[in-house]
Amino acid sequence: MWSSMRWRSTLRRPSPSTRVAVDHDTGMLRVVVIGAGPAxxxxxxxxxxxRSDEFPFDPIVLEQEDELGGTFKYRSYENANLVSxxxxxxxxxxxxxxxHHDHLTLEExxxxxxxxxEHFNVLEHIRTGCRVTHISRGLDGKGHRVDYVTKSPDGTWGTEIQSIAADYLAICTGLHVIPSIPSIPGIEHVLAQNVSYREKELKPVAFHSSDYKKRSQLEGRRVMILGCGETGMDLAYEAAKAQAKQVVLCHRDxxxxxxxxxxxxxxxxxxxKGNLPIDGLITNLFETAYVHPWIAAKRIRWHVSDFVIKRVLWLLTGTQAGCNQWAGELPPERLGRAYVFLNKSHKAMPYINRPFRHRSPLLQLISHYEEDPAxxxxxxxFAVDLAPFPSLFLPSGKAVFPVNWRKESKxxxxxxxxxxxxxxxxGYTQKFDWFEPGQGYAGVGxxxxxxxxxxxxxxxxYIGFVRPGVGAIPPIAEMQAMFWIAILTGKAKVPTTPEHYHLLQSKTARIRYGVDHGAYMSQLARDIGAAPDIFELYRVHGWHVTWSYIFGAAFVTYYRLLGPFPSPKAPEIAKTELWEAILRRGIGGNLFMGLIPMVFYGFVSGIAWSIESVWRLAHFQAPRFS
Known part of the structure; x- marks a missing residue:
């Protein structure tokens, strides 16, 4: 794809012996951006x-690694692809x-x-090899002081503290930086075993997935993978392909x-054979745009789609637990779009399903899911053995698993x-240890x-610190950046309306930053006046762009057709790439995944609007519709 030779030569790294100071007499508004990943x-x-005369932003991006890319560069592994x-x-x-093919490798x-x-002249604002160590308020509580150290050519960190005075901070370090490692009693017994493979002595190991790099690491091993997220699924598939002796994939719930x-x-x-990416199937009209607040608050759209999808899945694959998923199902109270992150790493499922899959030949003849032969x-x-998280390891190194209602547990x-x-x-955990305590900086959540x-x-x-149930963090980060800048520049006011985009969760849920992609994007767009009114959209851009928006998903490009951040490229992208994605659904796909849900959800929101309008008229209040 693109050459990185010129990019490497333009990145800047401060000399460890140079103290950086920023003089506010320049009249610029200094913004320190921490992290050079997508966000x-x-x-x-x-x-x-x-940038404008009124708001002369002057951003500096501090990145502790040697190159940009963040998680996609430094926590990547062989054969990894984006699932979005x-x-x-x-x-x-x-x-x-x-x-270009729909799903990129991480290298791509x-x-x-x-x-x-490079194209948008961001490179000249990036300083690599800079690790932030402390952040505090400026004089009289105005602005911020960012302290950092720099990396020497030999890879060691310097001790001289350098500082930047900043008007604004953008924390863009991401959700996937600090590994989260649970404690399991007896893990030391695993590491004390004697292991040999093909007359070669092997050292037992335990490590976080962020340290996994190549399939060859798994060859001949008895592998236990703790965690059934997308990375865990990838590793289970890679272990099977590496001809590991045994692969056990453990999930929490x-x-x-x-x-x-x-x-x-x-x-x-x-x-x-539609070859449709799943993250572009939900349409805008009446799913994210023009949704009555009552309907949004009750998550009626999510629950109805879950009900329908479960029945369709049973017809097509024989199970409602997931798409061709015969084990590891969620508890009934958490099974659905409103509760969890969809796991789109599906390649390991044939190995996982093998001991559990059962369907009558008649139903299989009527319908079935055709797995990729590769x-x-x-x-x-050989199968990937599914299991609960182990309770402990015995002195022999054997794992002990709890017994519960699940078939894989038995x-x-x-x-x-x-x-x-x-x-x-x-997974990972989040910490903001640089902040001076007691100065009012926001902590996690x-x-x-x-x-x-x-x-x-x-x-x-804090840009990029939510995760969508179905979607991707980078476009959310772009929408968050526009939202923040609109607030700073006075193009929008700080919103006070209720939030109806968080995934539903128990009070004890481990991950509390889940959102519905479309609902969250649409909410931010409405907050800043970027969600296009379809009548104005038709007047400005014509029918082609309007229909693209109506039948398309919550792509950021649609929120740059009108509003405070218009892009001259947006109309053409809507009429070409995004329109092509809609056409790929075919007539049947657009009927069942587009038009019918639009009519249904529009009818439901219309009823709610009518009831509210009658009530408001009776109380001499103006009706509303979001």
Missing amino acids: GLVTCKHLLEA SKQLTCFSDWRLPLG YVDYLRAYA GFLSFPKVINDFSLFGMTF DMPPNTD RIQNIEVRPDMVIYAT EQNVRDVFKSGDETVA
Whole structure:
């Protein structure tokens, strides 16, 4: 794809012996952006575009690594691909060629980010090898002081503190930086075993998935993977392909599996070959745009779609637990779009399903899901053994699993599991240790204004710290950056309306930053006046762009057709790439996944609007409709 040679030569790294000082007499508004992953790059780019005489933003991006890319560069591994489509993941005005495949490898995505940063002149604002150590308020509580150290050519960190005085801060370090490693009693017994493979002594190991790099690490091993997220699923598949001796995939309380592409369903002998990325199927009209607040608050759209999808899945695959998912199902009270993150790494499912799959030949003849032959297990009895998280390891290194209602829990009791490799695919945690205590900086989860900043302190934004149930973080980060800049520049006011976009969760849920992608994007767009009115959209851009928006998903490009951040590229992108994604659904797909849901949800919201209008008229209040 794009060459990175010139990019490497333009990045700046301060000399360890130079103290950096910023003089506010320059009249510029200094913005320190921490992190040069997708969130940091898109935030810097939009700050540069928002520059004016009144708001002369001057961003500096501090990145502790040697290159940009963040998680996609430094926590990548062999054969890793994005599970989100290019249509959704790419930024609003920097797109891939129309003929490019839908799902990028991580290397391709990092190249994309490099080209984006170069094209929009972000590179000259990036300082690599800079690790932030402390952040405090400026004099009289105004502005901020950011302290950092720099990396020497030999890779060691310097001790001399350098400082930047900043008017604003954008925290863009991401959700996937600090590994979360649970404690399991007896793990030391696993590491004390004697292991040999092909007359070669092997050292038992336990490590976090962020340290996994190549399939060859798994060859001949007895692998236990803790965590059934997308990384855990990838590793289970890679271990199976590496001919590991045993692969055990452990989950906390189930998962919801779907392929990243809707394809290869056979019904009455006719096979659906739409090749549709799943993250672009939800339409805008009456799903994210023009939704009555009562309907949004009750999550009626989510619950209705869950009900329908479960029945369709049973017809097509024989199970309602997920798409062709026969084990590891979520508890009934958490099974659905409103509760969890969809697991779109689907390649390991044939290996997981093998001991559990059961469907009558008649139903299989009527309909079935055709698995990709490249992902199918060989003609042996090998399977990926699914299990609950182990309770402990015995002195022999054998794992002990709890017994519960799940079929995989009962099955694993009869299998000896004595791993010599334990991989913690247990996600990450977030910490903001640099902040001076007692100065009012937001901690983890305290960004109570649209999950972007803390009420009363819009000078500090947290970009990229929510995760969609189905979707991608980079486009959300772009929308958050535009939202924040609109607040700073007075193009929008701090919103006070209720939030109806968070995934539903129990009070004890481990992850509390889940959102519905479309609902969240649409909310931010409405807050800043970027959600297009379809009548004005038709008047300004014509029918082609209007129909693209109506039938399209919540892509950032649509929120740059009108409003405070219009892009001259947006109309053409809407009429070409995004319109092509709609056409790929076909007549049947647009009927059942587009028109029918629109009519239904429009009818439901219309009823709610009518009831509210009658009530408001009776109380002499103006009706509303979002």
